[in-house]
Amino acid sequence: MLKAAIIGASGYTGAELAGLIHGHPHLELAGLYVSEGSQDAHKPFASLHPRWRGVIEAPLLPLDDEALSRIHTEADLVLLATAHEVSHDLAPGFLAKGLPVFDLSGAFRVPGEGFYDKFYGFAHQHAGWLADAAYGLAEWNQDAIKAAKLIAVPGCYPTASLSALKPLQTAGLIADGNRPIISAVSGVSGAGRKASMNNSFCEVSLKPYGVFNHRHQPEISHHLGTQVVFQPHLGNFIRGILATVYVQLKDGVTDEQIAAAYHQAYDGQKIVRLAGQWPQINDVAGTPFCDLHWSRDGNQLIVVSAIDNLLKGAASQAIQCINIHQGFSPLAGLVKE
């Protein structure tokens, strides 16, 4: 059994990680951590996430110096379910001790001069790790994930969007100069557990945000290899993302070529399901799956992608990355084979 420490374990993605690691055949929990000054330090994890009452008994521990040296000596790998700046500051210390790091934040996802200043509001201090990090889009980047010490698990919208678009891009079916349009709706858990007016129960409706300035637009464009238009919306449900993607196809692309692109990408990859019907959030919420379906009218293609933002969009994709990195079965701890 490999020992996995989770930093940020009281948050939404951290709690999902705790549950997945608890149930994983080759992993065990090596500490659930919150910030040194956290108001939740020393509380039982299950008092914040009662669905784990009687199952995960561990307390939330403050990430102080003693905790850091305990992780350095006792853990085999570290999961960061922390804000971007926190991951940016913590990851190099664990990596220097030889611990592989699986980071759920955006801190190591997109190399490029000035990117973090512009889209994240801080200057990146670890260009070497940023360049060496593997982008953890599990179905697409297995060799890099296997070889890397630092795995940058993709954002939730990028996971839904890239899963839909990469087969078309790889097969060369997208019309030259076309910028695919992604219109996506996320549940409120995408914003994390911390309370704010924007995600309070009475305020949430269905509305667009981040118009032409969301940080996932450059993340998707960079990892697709072509520019996209990306428009996120906040919906009044707890978890899940539904992304509707509009693509102009090259002249002459056939139905068979489209189907072949998706089957070539995902046949044998059990987490991405070619659904055969329009995906809906209820079918993927609480699961590690990404459901895809498409239809075309002439050169216009519409692809719909649905995931759980906390799972395929974060925690279960991190487990996919660990499975790849460690040579475990790809579905270990996720789907009973």
Ligand SMILES: NC(=O)C1=CN([C@@H]2O[C@H](COP(=O)(O)OP(=O)(O)OC[C@H]3O[C@@H](n4cnc5c(N)ncnc54)[C@H](OP(=O)(O)O)[C@@H]3O)[C@@H](O)[C@H]2O)C=CC1
């Ligand atoms: N929510 C989602 O759908 C997705 C989130 N992500 C990314 O994953 C990361 C975590 O997101 P999410 O779970 O939603 O966030 P939450 O806000 O729900 O949780 C953040 C966690 O980090 C802890 N924390 C804060 N500061 C520190 C610190 N200095 N040291 C150690 N722990 C700290 C918090 O506890 P405390 O403050 O008490 O210390 C809490 O446990 C973020 O980078 C987010 O962008 C990625 C994909 C999807």
Ligand SMILES: CC(=O)N[C@@H](CCC(=O)OP(=O)(O)O)C(=O)O
């Ligand atoms: C609904 C909501 O607020 N969603 C978040 C995306 C969460 C996510 O994917 O995470 P990263 O921050 O790790 O990229 C947002 O739009 O900022």
